[in-house]
């Protein structure tokens with residue numbers, strides 16, 4: 001068991017929260033009960049996930065996508081009211097870590113993806129959120145590996161036989177970061193989402209592009225973080241996936 005404030009302090013430090021200028025507050029977003037012994041992890045703090053956490057009698061819910069995003073209305077109405085009301089009434093602490101959980105060198109979404117895709121020498125590209133590494137493969141094989149890991153069929157742009165040595169990736173909605181992959185001469189860029197202009201940009205820069213799913217590429221960081229916390233503080237942990245095709 002661990003106290004909620006102590007857990008927040010530990011996570012803030014472990015994930016180097018203060019190093020990031022993010023689009024949302026990172027850390028304890030909604031305060032619940034003081035004593036935590038059971039934690040649930042999930043990708044996004046939607047009502048389905050919160051209700052599942054309530055069913056499981058969780059003391060804390062850890063997510064990658066929490067509340068209070070920049071440009072969001074500063075009032076508690078509509079679905080935001082419903083979500084926060086459900087958390088407060090059940091005294092579940094909501095912890096949300098966004099960019100710190102993409103970038104972390106052990107439990108981050110990007111390193112966790114690299115491990116599952118067998119990418120060698122994974123390392124961030126400069127001070128960007130994009131990572132680079134090596135595979136000795138073809139686009140068809142990389143796509144197959146992505147499909148197996150994410151359990152969904154990715155959208156793939158490029159020739160199946162294209163040789164992929166240098167590969168770059170960034171979890172989530174990072175399609176515009178393809179520029180960083182192009183700059184380092186990567187053969188392939190993997191991210192979650194894709195926009196209309198991307199296939200042509202990829203083709204004209206001779207780089208393959210894989211849209212592997214925003215949700216699907218961001219399942220692993222929060223699970224790894226909570227596995228770490230469950231060992232460190234002897235907590236019960238369960239990952240709950242609320243399916244999302246995007």
Ligand SMILES: [Zn+2]
Nearest residue numbers: 172173214218
């Ligand atoms: Zn995301």
